[in-house]
Amino acid sequence: MSSVKFGKLDFASPILVASGTYGYGHETKSMVDVNGIGGIITKSVTLHPREGNPPPRIAETSSGMLNSIGLANVGVNEYCKSKLPYLNELNTKVIINIAGTAVDDYVETLKILESAGGNHVGYEVNISCPNVKEGGMSFGVSAKMTESLTSELRKCTSKLLIMKLSPNVTSIEDIAVGAENGGADALSAINTLVGMGIDIKTRKMKINTTFGGLSGPAIKPIALANVHKVFRAVKIPIIGLGGISCVEDIIEFILAGADLVQIGTLNYREPGISIRLAEELDLYCRDNNLTSISDLKGLAEYR
Amino acid sequence: MSSVKFGKLDFASPILVASGTYGYGHETKSMVDVNGIGGIITKSVTLHPREGNPPPRIAETSSGMLNSIGLANVGVNEYCKSKLPYLNELNTKVIINIAGTAVDDYVETLKILESAGGNHVGYEVNISCPNVKEGGMSFGVSAKMTESLTSELRKCTSKLLIMKLSPNVTSIEDIAVGAENGGADALSAINTLVGMGIDIKTRKMKINTTFGGLSGPAIKPIALANVHKVFRAVKIPIIGLGGISCVEDIIEFILAGADLVQIGTLNYREPGISIRLAEELDLYCRDNNLTSISDLKGLAEYR
Amino acid sequence: MIFNELAIVESTEEIASNTFQTFLKSPKIAASIKPGQFINILPSEYWDKMMRRPMSVASQKDEVISIIYKVVGEGTELMQNWSLGDSVDLIGPLGNFWDGYADKLSILIGGGVGIAPILNLHNHLDELGEEKVLIMGARNSSEHFIDHNPENGVYMTTDDGSLGIHGNVLEPLKIALENIDIQNVKVFACGPPAMMEAVRQYSISEGIECDLALETLMACGFGICQGCTVEFEKKQKTTEHSYRNRFGLVCMDGPIFESKEIKSCHL
Amino acid sequence: MIFNELAIVESTEEIASNTFQTFLKSPKIAASIKPGQFINILPSEYWDKMMRRPMSVASQKDEVISIIYKVVGEGTELMQNWSLGDSVDLIGPLGNFWDGYADKLSILIGGGVGIAPILNLHNHLDELGEEKVLIMGARNSSEHFIDHNPENGVYMTTDDGSLGIHGNVLEPLKIALENIDIQNVKVFACGPPAMMEAVRQYSISEGIECDLALETLMACGFGICQGCTVEFEKKQKTTEHSYRNRFGLVCMDGPIFESKEIKSCHL
Ligand SMILES: Cc1cc2nc3c(=O)[nH]c(=O)nc-3n(C[C@H](O)[C@H](O)[C@H](O)COP(=O)(O)OP(=O)(O)OC[C@H]3O[C@@H](n4cnc5c(N)ncnc54)[C@H](O)[C@@H]3O)c2cc1C
Ligand SMILES: Cc1cc2nc3c(=O)[nH]c(=O)nc-3n(C[C@H](O)[C@H](O)[C@H](O)COP(=O)(O)OP(=O)(O)OC[C@H]3O[C@@H](n4cnc5c(N)ncnc54)[C@H](O)[C@@H]3O)c2cc1C
Ligand SMILES: Cc1cc2nc3c(=O)[nH]c(=O)nc-3n(C[C@H](O)[C@H](O)[C@H](O)COP(=O)(O)O)c2cc1C
Numbered sequence A, B: 001m002s003s004v005k006f007g008k009l010d011f012a013s014p015i016l017v018a019s020g021t022y023g024y025g026h027e028t029k030s031m032v033d034v035n036g037i038g039g040i041i042t043k044s045v046t047l048h049p050r051e052g053n054p055p056p057r058i059a060e061t062s063s064g065m066l067n068s069i070g071l072a073n074v075g076v077n078e079y080c081k082s083k084l085p086y087l088n089e090l091n092t093k094v095i096i097n098i099a100g101t102a103v104d105d106y107v108e109t110l111k112i113l114e115s116a117g118g119n120h121v122g123y124e125v126n127i128s129c130p131n132v133k134e135g136g137m138s139f140g141v142s143a144k145m146t147e148s149l150t151s152e153l154r155k156c157t158s159k160l161l162i163m164k165l166s167p168n169v170t171s172i173e174d175i176a177v178g179a180e181n182g183g184a185d186a187l188s189a190i191n192t193l194v195g196m197g198i199d200i201k202t203r204k205m206k207i208n209t210t211f212g213g214l215s216g217p218a219i220k221p222i223a224l225a226n227v228h229k230v231f232r233a234v235k236i237p238i239i240g241l242g243g244i245s246c247v248e249d250i251i252e253f254i255l256a257g258a259d260l261v262q263i264g265t266l267n268y269r270e271p272g273i274s275i276r277l278a279e280e281l282d283l284y285c286r287d288n289n290l291t292s293i294s295d296l297k298g299l300a301e302y303r
Numbered sequence C, D: 001m002i003f004n005e006l007a008i009v010e011s012t013e014e015i016a017s018n019t020f021q022t023f024l025k026s027p028k029i030a031a032s033i034k035p036g037q038f039i040n041i042l043p044s045e046y047w048d049k050m051m052r053r054p055m056s057v058a059s060q061k062d063e064v065i066s067i068i069y070k071v072v073g074e075g076t077e078l079m080q081n082w083s084l085g086d087s088v089d090l091i092g093p094l095g096n097f098w099d100g101y102a103d104k105l106s107i108l109i110g111g112g113v114g115i116a117p118i119l120n121l122h123n124h125l126d127e128l129g130e131e132k133v134l135i136m137g138a139r140n141s142s143e144h145f146i147d148h149n150p151e152n153g154v155y156m157t158t159d160d161g162s163l164g165i166h167g168n169v170l171e172p173l174k175i176a177l178e179n180i181d182i183q184n185v186k187v188f189a190c191g192p193p194a195m196m197e198a199v200r201q202y203s204i205s206e207g208i209e210c211d212l213a214l215e216t217l218m219a220c221g222f223g224i225c226q227g228c229t230v231e232f233e234k235k236q237k238t239t240e241h242s243y244r245n246r247f248g249l250v251c252m253d254g255p256i257f258e259s260k261e262i263k264s265c266h267l
C-alpha cells in the first residue's frame, strides 16, 4: 500500500478506525495486527470521567444499530496516565477524540493532552454526539459555535485538528465552513443519525435515553451525500465515514471527496476488517493502475 | 379490523399506501384488493405536467433504496380528467398528494382539485421532496414558509389537509409547529432522507441528480425518532411512515405517537403488503385484547 | 392481467459456464405470458433488499416456465441454490412482448444473459413454422450451449474465436442480410448494452426494422415507481401516462422498444 | 487471549423441543476456554446484521466445543441449518468464568437456554470429582433432556408439572439446602431473567454465595462498544476501566456476576 498524504502527514493506509469503535487499540491485539491499521481514533475523552448512560445502550436495526453509550470514559487525567503510555507504543497513527459540553471543557481537555507529551498526531473533536443531554450537540448544529470552538482549540495545538460533523442538520455545509474558518486542519463526516426504537413487548424505548445514534451500512448513502456536500463546501481534507463495510464503499467515499476513511460499527463484527480491506484496496489500486488511492479523490462525475 | 378515528374521519384500516409508491391505485388491481387498503395517497401531482428526471432514477442500498423521480406526473388538469374518475370509484379513502415550487402553484393546484368534485377525503402536501431543483424543499426546511403555505391552503379546502414533513432538518419540531399553526389537520412524517451513491466502475453518480431520497427499512429508526419528536411538539394527528416492512414496525410507529401509518418502498416488493399487515394487525389486536390499535397511540414508555 | 403467484421449483441445470436454467411450475403465469415478457422474482423469503430480480422467460410449456440466468450477485446465487420443490414468489407476466414477426424473416440476436427472451421467441417461431435466423454472441465457447450451424441459419459468434464466427453479432447479421430485401426482414435483439447499441445503430443506418429488449434496474416492475426509465429519441404522443412523453418505462412501455424510438441502449 | 477462529461444523442434534446442540471443531478456542465463558458467532458469511450472536459453551473436549441453543430468530435459524463441514467464524473465549467451587457443595441451576454454561460446569465438576447438585427448570417436559433423579442430586422442574417437580427452581434449591451449612454452599445459576432474579433475591436473603451468568445484547463481545452494561448495586472500586464503576460490561466483567454485586438480572 503506497501511503496517503493527509495535510502534512503520511498515512500508511487510508483506513482508520472510528472513535468509540476500537477502544484504545489494545483490546483486539490478540486478534489483529493493530499496527497495520492506518490510524486509531480513540473513544471520546472528556475533562471528567463519565460513567455513561444506564442500560440498555444498544439495539439492532436493519443494516445498522442504535447506540447511546453516553460518552462513558475514564476522563482525561486517567486517560493520560493509563491509556497514553500504551498508545505511545503503537506504530500506527493515534488521533485522540475529545468531547465536552462547553468551550472551556474542550480547551482544558486539549491542554491537558498537549502537556502529556503523547505521540498522537492530532485530535478529532466530537461536536456531534447526539446522546448527551447537557450539550456537545449544540455545537454541531451551529456554524458560529463550531467556528469559535475550532478557533479556541486551534490556539492550543499545532497538531492535526479535525472537527467531526453531525448529519442531523439542515445544512452540513454551513457547519463545515464554520470549522474551516475556525482553522480546522480537516473534517470528519459523519457521526451517527438520531434514531429511535421501541420494544413492542414491553412498550419501552429500546434505548435508555429514548434517542440513540444510528450507524452501520443503513446510513452509508446519507454519509456519502454529506461527505460530498462538505467536499464542495471546503478546501481542507476530509475523513469519510458512516456504514463502510467493504472495499467498494471505501472507493465510493474517496470518489465522493474523502482523503481518508474510518470504519466504525463493522469493527465490532470483524475486528480485523480494516486490515482486510486495506489489502483489498491495494489489489484494487494495482488492478486499476493507481499509484495511490488518493488519485481518485473527488473524481465522481455528475451525470 | 375495527376502524381507526383520524380527526373527523374513520379509516377502515390504519394502513395507507404512501405517495409515489402506489401509483393511482389501479396498477395493482389484478393482484390486490385495493379497496382493502386503509387509504391510497396518490403520486404527487403538480400544476403543470412534469416529465421527471433523466435516468438513472433509482439505486439499491443496504436495506433501502435511493430515488430521484423528479415528480414525474401528468399535471393536475390531466389528473382530474384521467385519474380522478377511477379514484372516485374506489371504496377506500383517497388522499391526493400535491407538490409545487411556490405558494401560488400549490394553491392553484388545490383549487383545481377542489373544483373537480372528487370523492377524495383530503390532501397531503409534499413540502419535502429532496429531488426537485427548483424548490419545494425550501418549504420543508423553514417553519415560517411552512406556516404560511399551510394557511393559504387551509383557506381553499375544508377537506383533510396534511403536511408531509422532511427529516432533512435540524429541528423537525419547528416545522411541525409551523404546519399546526398554519391550520393543518394532520402531519405525515417522514419523507426520504438525502442520500447518494457512486458506481465505482463508471465513477458516475448512481442517481442522475447526484442526490436522491433514501427510503426503506434502513431509515426506520430515523423515521420513528422524527414521529416521536413531532408527537411531542404538536396536538394534531400524525401519519407515520418510513421503512415499515412488518406488523411490529407498525406497532412501533403507533406507540411512538402515530395515528395512522403509510407503507412506501415495501409496496414495490410486495404489492399486497398493506392487506397482509392489516390482517396481522387484527390478530395482534385480538391477541392483546385491544379494541382498537389506536389505544396504543403514543404509549411508548421512557426508561 | 398481472399475477402474484407462488411457483414451485422443478429443476435447475447449468447449461453453460455459470449460466443456469431453472424450470418453475407457475400455472397462471405460464398460461398467459408471451415471448419477450418477464417476471419479477423474490429470490428468497428472507430477501432483505428492496428490489425483486427481473428475469425474462426463456420457455413456456403447459404450466411450466423457465428462466436462464448468469450468477452475478446475491439474488442469482440464491436462485441457483433453490431446491426442487421450493416455492418462489413471482410477479408476472410483465412488460410488452415481441411482435411483428408474422410476414417477415425474423433475425433473432441474443448475447450474454439476453438469450432468454430470444430463445422463447425462437421456440414460438418454431411452433408457428416461421422462417428465422438465430445469432448468439458470447465472449468464448464456454458461454455457448447451442451448436454453430450456419446452414440452418444458426450462428454462434465469440469474441475470442473459440467457437463459430470470430467477432461480434454484426458479422452473421450482415451475412444473413445478403441477397434479401430488407423490407422483408425484422431484427429482434437482446443482450449486453454495447451489443444492442451496435445492433441499434446498424439497424437505423441500414433502415432495418429492429426491436430491442432493454434492461434496467427496476424497483417494482409494474409501472408504479417510475424508476426504470429510458429516454425516447423524440417526445412521444401523449398516452394514458402522458408524463411519459420524454421517458418510457422499461417495465411497462418496454422492455421491448423499436430501435429508432430510443436514444441509446446504455441506460 | 482472544481468538478469531474459523471453526468446522461437526454435527447438530435436536436435544429437546426446538433446542439444538452443535459441535464445532475449534482447536484454539477449545484449548483455552473455561466453563462459563462464551463465544461470539457470525451465523453466516452473508450475515447482514451488525451483531454477532453470543453463545455460551456447553462442552469442551479435545479440539471440539459445543453450543446449545433455542431457535428464536434468524441467527439461530441459520445455525440450526449449518451443514456438516461448514466453516463458521467464531470469536472467543470471551468473558469471565465460573469460580469458587473448590471446597463447596456446588448447586447448579439452569433454565431455558441458560443450561449451556451450567452443563459445562457440571462436566467440569464431574471430571474433578466434586460434589454437586443440578437443578434444571423448564416450562414443560418437552424442553428437558435430562432425567429427573433426586437421589443423585439431579432435579428437573416444570411450570406445568409435566416432569419432575411442579414449580420453579427455588423448590429443589430449598430441598438441596436442607440440613446443610450454607457457608459450605455456592450456587451457580444461568437462565431467563425472571428465574435468575428469583434465585438472586433468595440467595441474598438467605446469605448464600451465588454467581449468576447474565445475558444482554452485545455488539462486540470484547469490551469495545460499551453497549452491554449491567448496573452495579454500589459503585465498584476503580479498576483498569474506572469508568465502569457504576456499570459493568457483561462481556468483559461478566457474564458472571455475584448476586449481591448487581442491581437486577433484568437488563
Ligand atoms: C426486464 C429484464 C429482464 C432480465 N432478464 C434476465 C435474464 O433472462 N437472465 C439474466 O441473467 N438476467 C436478466 N436480467 C438481469 C437480472 O435482473 C440481473 O442480473 C439480476 O437482477 C442480478 O441480481 P443479483 O442479486 O444476482 O446481482 P446484484 O449483485 O444485485 O447485481 C449484479 C449486477 O446486476 C445488475 N442488476 C442488479 N439488479 C438488477 C435489476 N433489477 N435489473 C437489471 N440489472 C440489475 C447490477 O447493476 C449489477 O451490475 C433482466 C433484467 C431486466 C430488467
Ligand atoms: C453471554 C451470552 C451467552 C448466551 N448463551 C446462549 C446459549 O448458550 N444458548 C442460547 O440459546 N442463547 C444464548 N444466548 C442468547 C443468544 O445470544 C440469543 O438467543 C441469540 O442471539 C438470538 O439470535 P437470533 O438471531 O436467533 O434471534 P433474534 O431474532 O435476533 O432475537 C430473538 C430474541 O433474542 C434476543 N437477542 C438477540 N440478540 C441477542 C444478543 N446478542 N444477546 C442476547 N440476546 C439477544 C432478542 O432480544 C430477541 O428477543 C446468550 C447470550 C449472551 C449474551
Ligand atoms: C457504540 C458506538 C460508540 C461510539 N462512540 C463514539 C464516540 O465516543 N465519539 C465519537 O466521536 N463517535 C462515536 N461513535 C460514532 C462513530 O465513530 C461513527 O461516527 C459512526 O458510528 C458512523 O460510522 P459507522 O457507520 O461506520 O459506525 C460511536 C459509534 C458507536 C456505534
Ligand SMILES: Cc1cc2nc3c(=O)[nH]c(=O)nc-3n(C[C@H](O)[C@H](O)[C@H](O)COP(=O)(O)O)c2cc1C
Binding pocket: B018, B019, B020, B021, B043, B044, B067, B069, B071, B097, B126, B129, B164, B190, B191, B192, B214, B215, B216, B217, B219, B241, B242, B243, B244, B262, B263, B264, B265, B266, C225, C226, C227
Ligand atoms: C420511488 C419513490 C417515489 C416517491 N414519490 C413521492 C412523491 O411523489 N411524493 C411524496 O410525497 N413522496 C414520495 N415518495 C416518498 C414516500 O412517500 C415515503 O415518504 C418515503 O419513501 C418513506 O417511506 P418508505 O421508507 O416506507 O418508502 C417516494 C418514494 C419513493 C421510493
Ligand code: FES
Binding pocket: C217, C218, C219, C220, C221, C222, C223, C224, C225, C226, C227, C228, C249, C250, C251, C252
Ligand atoms: S420498475 Fe417501477 S415503474 Fe418500472
Ligand code: FES
Binding pocket: D217, D218, D219, D220, D221, D222, D223, D224, D225, D226, D227, D228, D249, D250, D251, D252
Ligand atoms: S459487547 Fe461490546 S463492550 Fe460488551
